[in-house]
Amino acid sequence: MTLISEKGYAGASVEDIAEHADVARGTFFNHFPRKEALISAWVEARQERLMERLALAGLGRCGSERERPSPADGLRQCLAVLGALNEEEPELSRAMLTAWVQTGRPLEEEPYLGEILAELVAIGRARGEIATRLSSEQVGEALRDLYLGALYRWTRRAARSERPGRLSSELASALELVLHGLAVPERLAGDGRVEVLTKWRPPFGNRRPAEAEACRARPGVRGIGAVTAGQLDLALLCDDEGNGVRITVLGPLHGVAGGLSAEIVVDTPFVAGRLTLSLWRSRLTSWAEALDRLEAGEDVALLHVQRGPSVFIHLNGARHCPEVVVEDGLVSMTTVRVPIDLPADWVTTHRALLAAVLDGWDGHLSQT
CATH class of the missing domain: 1.10.357.10 (Tetracycline Repressor, domain 2)
Incomplete structure (x- = not known):
């Protein structure tokens, strides 16, 4: 490598390298099939x-x-x-x-x-x-x-x-x-350096049906994020044990017409995390169908994406209570299971949330 440092890669021939290393040309090729x-x-x-x-x-x-x-x-x-x-x-x-x-x-x-x-x-x-x-x-x-x-x-x-x-x-x-x-x-710190790159936001927000407000008010719920202006919650799944899963529509998907940018936030006393995802009208239609099936007592995939995060709901999970399963099959390859004691009227609440998203973004969504 010393010779290459002096002459450059192109300027150092195999013969030069072998001579510099005091070995025969054939010995070089015993170690390296080509230059x-x-x-x-x-x-x-x-x-x-x-x-x-x-x-x-x-x-x-x-x-x-x-x-x-x-x-x-x-x-x-x-x-x-x-x-x-x-x-x-x-x-x-x-x-x-x-x-x-x-x-x-x-x-x-x-x-x-x-x-x-x-x-x-x-x-x-x-x-x-x-x-x-x-x-x-x-x-x-x-x-x-x-x-x-x-x-x-x-x-x-x-x-x-x-x-x-x-x-x-x-x-x-x-x-x-x-x-x-x-x-x-x-x-951002005063000297221009980044102290902490983001922060968790406390729970749920102030722009949703009364049923979701009741969920927000439960004393055991830890803060998994408040929506800001222009954002709408699509799912609010939480209980008084401090377990929560939220899906929020953040706004238009940048650079892609007809899509929405959203995030999944998981927060429990043991694990917490966020995932980003993209939503289209077809996925929201599937969401409505999944709510119908859940009301009929079936386990369903609320959101199933081949190259992205997926959300499943098992009405009778491993702990004999409803279980929300969040899978990240693209980035971390991690699956999180969150047992949540859901209220009896949670499907009605989520139909109202879905209707609010469809109404608020109807002119923007495409069928993709």
């Missing part, structure tokens, strides 16, 4: 070093929850490690990055870095510290793109004999822009 295999070896070694340093920083996949820093600090540390890895061997990093791009590797390899970043984002979403407008995978991919873009610019400046500057500083500045975009404005 391009050096790129794969470098990428694998870089991945190992990255995982080792993340583990030391408490960000390893096997690290305990208590040892982990906050999600925002975790993302900062991850990008700081990436910057340091490149700055420790700047010539080699630039040479191998150039070769990595020229040989088409970004299009062929699995985006392992995006997966690592998505895991950090998912932890923040589960803690209620990162907004849920986008999936963890989308944010992870965006952060990977941010890293690669900064890395490309850093490499290009050096190739033009310009001062490349500190890669780690550029990464830190770019990340702060993203964190500010993810943050709830009220929680």
